[in-house]
Amino acid sequence: MRTAYKCRAYPAPGQAAVLNRVFGCVRLVWNKTLSERQSRYRAEGARTSYRDADRALTGWKRTRELAFLSEVSSVPLQQTLRHQHTAFVNFFAGRTRHPRFKSRVGRQSAHYTRSAFRMRDGVLTLARTNSPLRFVWSFDVNLTSLDPTMVVVSRDPDGRWYVTFTVDAATVVPADPTGRAVGVDLGLTSFLVTSDGERVANPAHLARKARSLARYQRRLARCRPGSLNRRKAKVKVARAHREVRHARADFLHRTTTRLVRSADLIAIEDLSVRNMVRNRGLARAISDAGWGEFRRQLEYKCARSGRRLVVIDRWHPSSKTCSNCGFRLAELELSTRHWTCPDCRTRHDRDLNAAKNILAAGRVVARGDSGEACGADVRRQGSSFPRSAVKQEARAVRRSP
Numbered sequence: 109m110r111t112a113y114k115c116r117a118y119p120a121p122g123q124a125a126v127l128n129r130v131f132g133c134v135r136l137v138w139n140k141t142l143s144e145r146q147s148r149y150r151a152e153g154a155r156t157s158y159r160d161a162d163r164a165l166t167g168w169k170r171t172r173e174l175a176f177l178s179e180v181s182s183v184p185l186q187q188t189l190r191h192q193h194t195a196f197v198n199f200f201a202g203r204t205r206h207p208r209f210k211s212r213v214g215r216q217s218a219h220y221t222r223s224a225f226r227m228r229d230g231v232l233t234l235a236r237t238n239s240p241l242r243f244v245w246s247f248d249v250n251l252t253s254l255d256p257t258m259v260v261v262s263r264d265p266d267g268r269w270y271v272t273f274t275v276d277a278a279t280v281v282p283a284d285p286t287g288r289a290v291g292v293d294l295g296l297t298s299f300l301v302t303s304d305g306e307r308v309a310n311p312a313h314l315a316r317k318a319r320s321l322a323r324y325q326r327r328l329a330r331c332r333p334g335s336l337n338r339r340k341a342k343v344k345v346a347r348a349h350r351e352v353r354h355a356r357a358d359f360l361h362r363t364t365t366r367l368v369r370s371a372d373l374i375a376i377e378d379l380s381v382r383n384m385v386r387n388r389g390l391a392r393a394i395s396d397a398g399w400g401e402f403r404r405q406l407e408y409k410c411a412r413s414g415r416r417l418v419v420i421d422r423w424h425p426s427s428k429t430c431s432n433c434g435f436r437l438a439e440l441e442l443s444t445r446h447w448t449c450p451d452c453r454t455r456h457d458r459d460l461n462a463a464k465n466i467l468a469a470g471r472v473v474a475r476g477d478s479g480e481a482c483g484a485d486v487r488r489q490g491s492s493f494p495r496s497a498v499k500q501e502a503r504a505v506r507r508s509p
Contacts, residue, residue: 109277109412113254117243117261117269124269126237127261130180131216137165137177137188139209145196158193165189181235183224191219213342217262225259232259232271243271266346282414289373291467293426293459294402296393300363301459303467308363313355314396321348356398364405368413374406375470377462378422418470430454431464
């Protein structure tokens, strides 16, 4: 299993100049390779392989115009070609969108493999630099025993520097069993509701910063293009977005870690976030909630801790099925937050009832699945609940005031 540790870096002025030059060369190689790849496909209908791109990069270094590419480490440039090749493989497989050109005003990064850095006793030295790169280590892992396979140096638009260490973990250390299973229903008013009745409020990080972001954007729009004031305004906008991004990431990490530590089995619903954000009225709120990142963190943390993560079918009627008797409503409007079962007369909270149904379906899948230990990406088709013995007809539901 691969693990990454990201921490703040503080390069010296000379190191910052070298790294900025590497960023520029990486961006140039990416954009030029992408441009020639597209031109070749339009003219000849042929795809460009990694070998072709590597051969073209060697030729560029021999020209007078691009001879400066030989002044930086060749490893980040080679990694750029590999990343673009992987991006096109994923694009043709339908997993991602078409690769785009890189901008000099966005986030910059460079990837160094083992041959381009030296890590000894917790001291990192990159290729083509004369002094170690200073960074702040804040993890429980012993830094002196760290053996990274790759180091990623990046710079955000607000000027902050980061270094990421990629480490291959040999084995999975299972966490102590808790004997507890939990179902999780995600939402917008409450970020999640568990089958035990626990509610986690949605912090709405972007909504709380919306007025500040709008003010910074107006200041940026009034600045003259290319001026120093415009550059300062861009940094302020980037800082505001960074605060939102980091607050959201901290909230998701705390929430997922607490769930993984407290339950052996976690059942969630397979939400199609890509389709849900097409709703113009809810797109910003859904994106701000970070449901996709929440699931991604649950998947790798469950795999790292030896927990079971079960993802049930997105079409499972968890909200309109009675968790007490299994009666299924014909229709249930989104505005109905509480309803009474017409069969057993049980009054349900919509989110809590959905979480209980998700847990019941997850337990059925966990008992019948013999796949991976973490149980991620398991699908359950159809209902897993017993239906009432009475005639199942569409009956009206009473909406609570």
